[in-house]
Amino acid sequence: MIIETDGYRIDFTDAINAFKFDETDKTKLTYHGATVLKAVDIIAELPEAYLFIEIKEYDKPEDFHDDFKADKAKYDNFKWLKRYLKYKYRDSYLYRYSEDKVDKPVHYICLLNFDNALNYSMRENLHRELPVGQVSPRWVRPFAQSCQVLNLAAWNRNFTKWPAQKVTTA
Secondary structure: OEEEEOOEEEEOOOOOEEEEOOOOOOOOOOOOOOOOOOOOOEEEEOOOOEEEEEEEOOOOHHHOOOOOOOOHHHHHHHHHHHHHHHHHHHHHHHHHHHOOOOOOOEEEEEEEOOOHHHHHHHHHHHHHHOOEOOOOOOOOOOOEOEEEEEOHHHHHHHOOOOOEEEOOOO
């Protein structure tokens, strides 16, 4: 099952279903209708889990930094992106909960064009804020089973079953 969106093509060879979740075409079956919430780019359903995938590519990734003391403007960009990615996941979870489609663990994967160190920092921040793998005493399941933040090279190293590549649009 090949999905192409936001300049990337990903082959979900073992997926039950995979589709562009932030669909804007009202005639498509995957269009979810409500526009007040954010949506991840792709949802893939595997036999044992769902993958929520968000893709972001920035022309100037050097404009993001996770150290307030080093550069406040770049740190503000980093904080903005962290909040944006957090709400993409949360809102998508609400959509899928409303569709009764969170009956399996959900894994969040962000494909960013940052270096490994910045991706690691973003992942650590998202882990705390979602929260990943944590449950309160009253919860039946974790809100997010896992969260990965990767660039294309790391994606292809870690997810060999789901090769990704950049595509150019005409």
